Amino acid sequence: MIIDLRSDTVTRPTSGMLDAMFSAKVGDDVFGEDEAVNALEDKAASMFGMDSAMFCPSGTMTNQIAIKCFTQPLDEVIADETAHVYRYEGGGIAFNSSASVRLLNGDRGRLNPELIKSHINPDNVHHPKSSLVVLENTVNRGGGSIYTIGQIKPVADLCKAEGLKLHLDGARLFNALVETNDDPKEYGKLFDGISICLSKGLGAPVGSLLLGSKETIKYARRVRKVLGGGMRQAGFLAAAGIYALDNHIDRLKEDHRHAKMLGEVLTGLPFIKSVMPVDTNIVIFELDDTFPAEEFVIKLNEQNVKCNTFGHQMIRFVTHLDVNSEMIDQVINVLKKIDV
Numbered sequence: 001m002i003i004d005l006r007s008d009t010v011t012r013p014t015s016g017m018l019d020a021m022f023s024a025k026v027g028d029d030v031f032g033e034d035e036a037v038n039a040l041e042d043k044a045a046s047m048f049g050m051d052s053a054m055f056c057p058s059g060t061m062t063n064q065i066a067i068k069c070f071t072q073p074l075d076e077v078i079a080d081e082t083a084h085v086y087r088y089e090g091g092g093i094a095f096n097s098s099a100s101v102r103l104l105n106g107d108r109g110r111l112n113p114e115l116i117k118s119h120i121n122p123d124n125v126h127h128p129k130s131s132l133v134v135l136e137n138t139v140n141r142g143g144g145s146i147y148t149i150g151q152i153k154p155v156a157d158l159c160k161a162e163g164l165k166l167h168l169d170g171a172r173l174f175n176a177l178v179e180t181n182d183d184p185k186e187y188g189k190l191f192d193g194i195s196i197c198l199s200k201g202l203g204a205p206v207g208s209l210l211l212g213s214k215e216t217i218k219y220a221r222r223v224r225k226v227l228g229g230g231m232r233q234a235g236f237l238a239a240a241g242i243y244a245l246d247n248h249i250d251r252l253k254e255d256h257r258h259a260k261m262l263g264e265v266l267t268g269l270p271f272i273k274s275v276m277p278v279d280t281n282i283v284i285f286e287l288d289d290t291f292p293a294e295e296f297v298i299k300l301n302e303q304n305v306k307c308n309t310f311g312h313q314m315i316r317f318v319t320h321l322d323v324n325s326e327m328i329d330q331v332i333n334v335l336k337k338i339d340v
């Protein structure tokens with residue numbers, strides 16, 4: 001039995017999800033004729049109180065399309081220095097949007113209005129034009145840290161006052177929502193664009209949605225086409241997404257419980273220097289200098305537990321749909337038996 005804690009992207013479709021996929025009503029989605037894709041887009045948009053949604057193969061694509069929609073060449077995007085849109089999307093902001101990025105040092109990846117305000121450029125020709133703020137919720141490199149809607153509201157107010165667009169990289173937004181119990185419709189009121197991922201904790205094999213106004217999504221469809229992201233009978237994938245939204249949101253709490261259990265055990269181990277607070281399904285910790293992180297990964301691998309390094313002496317564990325309570329007990333046993 002392999003226990004894969006490398007990412008919440010490694011899940012396989014459940015049998016219920018596969019049934020839903022095989023019975024999907026499909027058509028040509030580039031013609032707007034795929035029933036399952038249309039149903040998924042309508043469902044996601046109305047869930048968040050937004051006009052429209054667009055289905056894409058990946059979260060990278062929905063984020064990059066959003067940035068393209070909300071900037072012009074020579075503009076500047078404001079984001080945390082750990083942001084996925086900056087660190088893990090291959091330099092796409094420069095490539096796709098010809099925009100620069102201002103990186104801020106937030107609290108475990110979370111920005112506040114004062115910090116953002118002090119980095120908005122003055123409106124003169126020397127400076128790129130600040131035009132977009134991107135938040136991430138939950139923050140991957142923040143150890144799954146959460147924004148509440150109460151923390152986002154003042155950021156949205158600032159953006160409105162300063163004429164900036166606001167986009168949310170919500171690859172793991174549902175992990176935040178099951179903890180805060182915030183109303184998803186409030187998100188629709190505050191953001192110009194929202195990306196959600198179906199293939200992280202929700203357990204679908206593929207897929208992300210960009211949510212926005214009618215005009216935004218109309219233009220976004222042009223950008224998706226030019227990137228080669230217009231898929232035809234994509235309803236087989238969309239049906240997995242619908243199934244995930246109906247069945248796999250509430251259970252995310254289980255992943256969070258598992259992550260907290262791992263965090264607690266790690267905190268007590270002699271070769272661990274520090275563990276980031278565990279708020280959702282991500283556990284990031286630092287090993288003592290005497291125990292090289294690469295060696296730690298190999299030792300766990302030998303016991304059928306897969307994980308990755310996440311920076312110098314850092315390790316990340318991610319819990320998900322394909323890790324059950326027995327597996328967590330097994331990981332805890334393995335961790336307790338490690339002798340350095």
Ligand SMILES: *Cc1c(COP(=O)(O)O)cnc(C)c1O
Nearest residue numbers: 058059060061084136140169171
């Ligand atoms: C996974 C992830 C994405 C999207 O990644 P894809 O692999 O392109 O779907 C975006 N933002 C965050 C924070 C992520 O963790």
